[in-house]
Amino acid sequence: MVDVDIDPKVEPAPSVGAPPPRVFARAVQAPPGWPWEQTRGASLEARHGAPLPIDETQLQLKRLTPWRPSQGAKFAACYIRAAELHTRFETVVDVEGQPVSVIFEPPEALVRRARQSLFIGLAAAALTALLFVSIAGALLARAEGEAQLAALEHDAAAKLQRAEAAQALRRQSAALAAAQPGDRVAAPLSDLAWAMAAHGPDARIQTWRWERGVSRVEARGDASPFTDSRRGVVREAPAGRGTWLWRIEPEGATR
Structure with a gap:
């Protein structure tokens, strides 16, 4: 009979893990x-000189020298076989005596990150468009409000001008009614009162004069400066550059 001693303290040999991916x-x-031109040129050169077909590798490009005007630049091109990459891999490699830290991620993580970047970009674009529409709407509403306010102010100014002219006409009419029938100033004052009350809001009357029983005005433009049709207004002759002489028919004259 053979006795075999089994030592309970003996443990199985540890399994050897997979070696890390190799970086070239x-x-x-x-x-x-x-x-950006240097980065693009270095990327093209790195892809052209890849040790394996580019669709089988992952490439990381790192700048080794700072950018300076009118000078070339040096980049570190780091390659890894895509089939050897299963998880995130970070390492430091030596390129011409300079340590370079690189990080490689499996294709699934890259696709997921690209989708996230696309989603973030679309969300930012939508937010920008919404902000632009909101700002444009606010500016348009403000412009419309300012236009309405300007129109209201213009109407209010015209109404005030007409009211002041009517009040002045009433005062002058009262003064004319109180004057004696033989007053020589009654007729000119009546014409002047009518001219003050009847001129348009855009009329540019420069002078008014009374001569031999007829009143005349000099006004800019070739349109009648008066809007009241109860008296006739006749354009007689040009009085200057862009200015015409207008005759005001006496009150009650047949047109």
Whole structure:
């Protein structure tokens, strides 16, 4: 009979984990240009000189030298085989004596990040469009409000002018009615009172004069400066550049 001793303290050998992915790194030169032009040129050069088909690798491009006008730049091109990458992998590689920190992520994480970036971009675009529409609506409403306010102010000013003219006419009519029948100033005052009350809000009358029983005014423009049709107004002759002489028919004259 053979006795076999089993030592309970003996443990099984630990399993050896999978080796980390291998990173291949090299320096890439970019010609002088703007920073984005140098990055694009270095990316094209790195893809062209990839150690494996580019669809089988992941590429990380890192700038090694700062951008300076009229000078070239150096980049670190770091490659890893996509089939060896299963989780996020971060490491430091040496490129021409300079340590470079790189991070690689599996394709699923890259797709997920791209979707998130697309969603964030779409949300930002929608928010920007909504903000633009809101601002445009507010500006349009403000412009419409200002236009309505200007129209109301214009109407109020015209009404005030007509009211003041009517009040002045009433005062002058009362003064004329109190004057003696033989007063020589009654007729000119009557014409002047009518002219003050009947001129349009946009009329630009420069002078008024009474001569031989007829009153005349000089006004700019070729349209009649008066809006009251109870008296005839005749354009006689030009009085200057852009100015015409208008004759006011006496009150009660046949037109």
